[in-house]
Amino acid sequence: MIQGTGSNVGKSLIVAGLCRLFADRGLKVRPFKPQNMSNNAAVTSDGGEIGRAQALQAIAARVPLSVHMNPVLLKPETDVGAQVIVQGRRAGTMRAREYGSRKAELLPRVLESFGIVCDGADLVLVEGAGSPAEINLRAGDIANMGFAQAADIPVALCGDIDRGGVIASLVGTHAILPEDERARIKAFLVNRFRGDVSLFDEGVREIAARTGWRPLGVVPWFADAHRLPAEDALGLEEGEGDGSVKIAVPVISRIANFDDLDPLRLEPGVTLELVGPREPLPGDADLVLLPGSKSTVGDLAFLRAQGWDIDIAAHVRRGGQVIGICGGYQMLGRSIADPDGIEGRPGTVAGLGLLDVDTVLTPDKRLVEVSGRHLASGEGFSGYEIHIGRTQGADCARPFASVATGTDAPHPDGAVCASGLVMGTYVHGLFASDAFRAAFLARFGAASRLAYEGGIETALDRLAAHLEASLDIDAILEIAGR
Structure with a gap:
């Protein structure tokens, strides 16, 4: 499971790139996200809807989209309420407080979907949501450590150096988690580094020394990320053309x-x-x-x-x-x-x-x-x-x-x-x-000069190569028990 020190640290693209990388190695790999919050959804071949990030990850893994890849999808309708989609179907609209008190009821459905995704797979890559350090939301959690504990799966923690404070984010997460959840995190990675990666060697050593977690590597900034669909409206960008x-x-x-x-x-x-x-x-x-x-x-x-x-x-x-x-x-x-x-x-x-x-x-x-x-x-x-x-x-x-x-x-x-x-x-x-x-x-x-869907495939291939050059892939497989 790839968890993050916060939202928008690049978990979705890391999972997508790893899905393509392991699929190219001949593994039957599947993506999974227990709970997602996004108004950018995709329709699945089995007649439901999931978050767009899991759809991209399924494309990366070269497998059909399934509602079980994202069993709980929250689609915000107001500042305090969201439509709740369970296993691809609308289950109703809930205010945030109501959902918070009832989300634990969804864990059996989430675990059911996880079992379906795991069936026949060599490797399942799970994406967390937000941060496990939000311990005020830990009760009934199905998105991060609550799910990881229930499913008994190891975790790698991703931090984003581009936003600053990545050492404090990773070490701080270690400090705030209870011991059993801290021990479930086996490794960490640092994402979106700009410049000479070796300049952060000392930072990696400090994080490893203070947490005891295994370093998986530092991922440089991926320039083609904007060519892949964004999940969050924060990822909306102006056009790059000047036509x-x-x-x-x-x-x-x-x-x-x-x-x-x-x-x-x-x-x-x-x-x-x-x-x-x-x-x-x-x-x-x-x-x-x-x-x-x-x-x-x-x-x-x-x-x-x-x-x-x-x-x-x-x-x-x-x-x-x-x-x-x-x-x-x-x-x-x-x-x-x-x-x-x-x-x-x-x-x-x-x-x-x-x-x-x-x-x-x-x-x-x-x-x-x-x-x-x-x-x-x-x-x-x-x-x-x-x-x-x-x-x-x-x-x-x-x-x-x-x-x-x-x-x-x-x-x-x-x-x-x-x-x-x-x-x-x-x-x-x-x-x-x-x-x-x-x-x-x-x-x-205007004349079109873009092969859009072919460009997504090319960007996924480049992302997989980018991660293979940056991360300890054998360590990831070892942690996953492969």
Whole structure:
């Protein structure tokens, strides 16, 4: 199990890189994370959802995605509450205090999933969440030491030197843990070092001397990390291109499935501009993209509070185009009704009115992988749907795409307004399909020069080589009992 001295210390990428490394050595390797908190989810082949990091790790291990790789997924809807997904399915919404008092009840389900993942595997790499040093959260813990103790597995602790204080973080974790949990940690590694790694040799010796843990190595900064999907919205980055096509994205408060942006961010011919709170949308944008949301009604209110509704309306009047994905699509319609109070108080709110459609939020959640064809260009794509709600209206007579699952016949998806300037779709991940993305960008006069999915495979291969050159891989296998 790879635990960390804190959140965002690089645990997810370390596990992904090790999954690819050991898979290349011929081992049947599987990823696992007992509890995750993220609004960036992936749909699995067995019809559920898991955190995007575990999906990337499964790709790295070259195995199908399974709900058991991330049996508990928390998807924040407000500052104090989250939707709870158990073994891929929505179990309800809980406030943080309620979940804290009930999370121990989920341990049997977590251990059940762990057993399923272990079955037939040579090696399972487990990712922790946050830090085991948060001893105020230790009661009922299923994310770090609570799980490690219950499953009886050894731990390696990862620290991030780029944020500073890595010696204190590692040694401090050793100091604060009780003896039995301290003894479960067998080794440590230091991540994200910039410069000459040998300059930290003395630091490694100090950490080892003060903790008694075995040093696994120091991992230099991995420059290609930005080419892999991020799990946390903190990982959102501006585009690295400086192309003639500018795409503006209002960063709503509960943005979800934001890896939809990654292929556009990496396109050399695209300038992707993330617009934060209290910032106006750029007047020279060619396209405004409204992303998915974990709380559509709440984020619609947030969007209006920033004045972005006025900016978007002005953008369309100037002839600019808008695309909404999932929750963003729902916001573009005339109204959003929530009769059952799924996202809060029951009622109906006015949408942006840019599409002649209405949405009704319903308790049933659609989780399905799809393949489709963009009707305007004729190009195909693959992706997934992960949403509640049904959308109907006159503009649905001009669908954005035709989509199908493995069992369903093709059916219309999304809507396009009469002028063609405003469009919406329920399909996530469609911009990852190179042919579709090229056709979509061509309407703005831009040529695509990116092989996105091939680039992910290349980045994973480079990450595996990066870790092999930096870490004591034989020691990891020894600790894991291989």
